Amino acid sequence: MxxxxxxxxxxxxxxxxxxxxxxxxxxxxxxxxxxxxxxxxxxxxxxxxxxxxxxxxxxxxxxxxxxxxxxxxxxxxxxxxxxxxxxxxxxxxxxxxxxxxxxxxxxxxxxxxxxxxxxxxxxxxxxxxxxxxxxxxxxxxxxxxxxxxxxxxxMMYGKPGALCSLLIRLSNSYGIPNGKHTLINYKISNSEMADMIGATRESVNRMLSDMKKEDAVEFHNGQIMIKNAAYLRDICHCENCPLEICRM
Structure with a gap:
């Protein structure tokens, strides 16, 4: 083997x-x-x-x-x-x-x-x-x-912080470069993301919509594009953990 x-x-x-x-x-x-x-x-x-x-x-x-x-x-x-x-x-x-x-x-x-x-x-x-x-x-x-x-x-930074941290972890685990941005090469539903942060699907929909308005994320064929990782890190008070820890 x-x-x-x-x-x-x-x-x-x-x-x-x-x-x-x-x-x-x-x-x-x-x-x-x-x-x-x-x-x-x-x-x-x-x-x-x-x-x-x-x-x-x-x-x-x-x-x-x-x-x-x-x-x-x-x-x-x-x-x-x-x-x-x-x-x-x-x-x-x-x-x-x-x-x-x-x-x-x-x-x-x-x-x-x-x-x-x-x-x-x-x-x-x-x-x-x-x-x-x-x-x-x-x-x-x-x-x-x-x-x-x-x-x-x-527990520490509310649902927006938990969602931003989740997006960073997904980016570290499944992200591929796309110009200056990072495409999360993993199709995940809003319901699944809700189950990952203990929120409702509706609240995840609303938070993602707010992030899109801030030009921090985009959506392509069911996948998420991270356009402004610094914005996400600020909301979740990112501690710059090693990639071995900050992943899915």
Whole structure:
């Protein structure tokens, strides 16, 4: 299975977006190959769930091809979309050396080819290779920081701030240059964006309309063009987080 992810990723729809390296930002090539050696391949169709909130958290998932979104159900029954994972991403809640439960659910958004890593196999690798263990700790730390920053977006600067932060994250994850502007090469509905920031579709419609009047965004064939990123950063009080954190 060595190098399967590198070969498959070349067919992904988002290969021309901003340098998305997935977990290669965190793991050396040697460590990545060790992780590949313990993966088994799982296929999943659009609409399937890889796991549900409350399931046993004993696996990690590496996206070889396709897309997955991570959702969280609130106490009131509202579903929040927290992450959009694409080819090259590693995800899943797993606490090495102890049992835990999934805090989120994972829904397949386009037909997927997934590399699955079982906890028991990962534990052996972490015991055997100290350099991999350190890189794994760094990856886990950054994933926690990413989650914290998203909850900050939802709570600190209101719905306009949360929406502006979302647009910046989408731009960092799926943006492609278009002259002086950035086109988000990912079709997303206003309803989906509402689920990502805990707002209604109508309020997202209104906020996007206001941004368009300010010449900060445009819309092309269902996609969003960022024309004034500085305007968005001002509203969400951007802290200039690294791209590894400020992404979907």
């Amino acid at each position: 060595n190098h399967i992810a590198k070969k498959e990723c070349n067919t992904c729809d988002h290969t021309e977006t901003k340098a998305h390296k997935g977990i290669m930002n965190f793991f050396s090539e040697e460590s990545f190959e060790r992780l590949q050696s313990i993966m088994y391949v799982k296929h999943a169709a659009k609409g399937d769930y890889l796991f549900w909130e409350g399931d046993t958290a004993d696996k990690l998932y590496y996206v070889i091809q396709g897309g997955v979104r991570i959702t969280k159900l609130s106490d009131t029954g509202k579903s929040f979309i927290l992450y959009l994972h694409q080819a090259g991403d590693l995800f899943g809640q797993m606490d090495p050396f102890q049992n835990s439960l999934q805090s989120f659910s994972a829904e397949v958004t386009e037909d997927c080819k997934i590399g699955v890593i079982q906890r028991k196999d990962l534990e052996v690798l972490l015991w055997q290779h100290g350099d991999l263990a350190i890189e794994f700790m760094k990856w886990m730390g950054l994933m926690h920081r990413m989650t914290e920053s998203k909850f900050r977006d939802l």
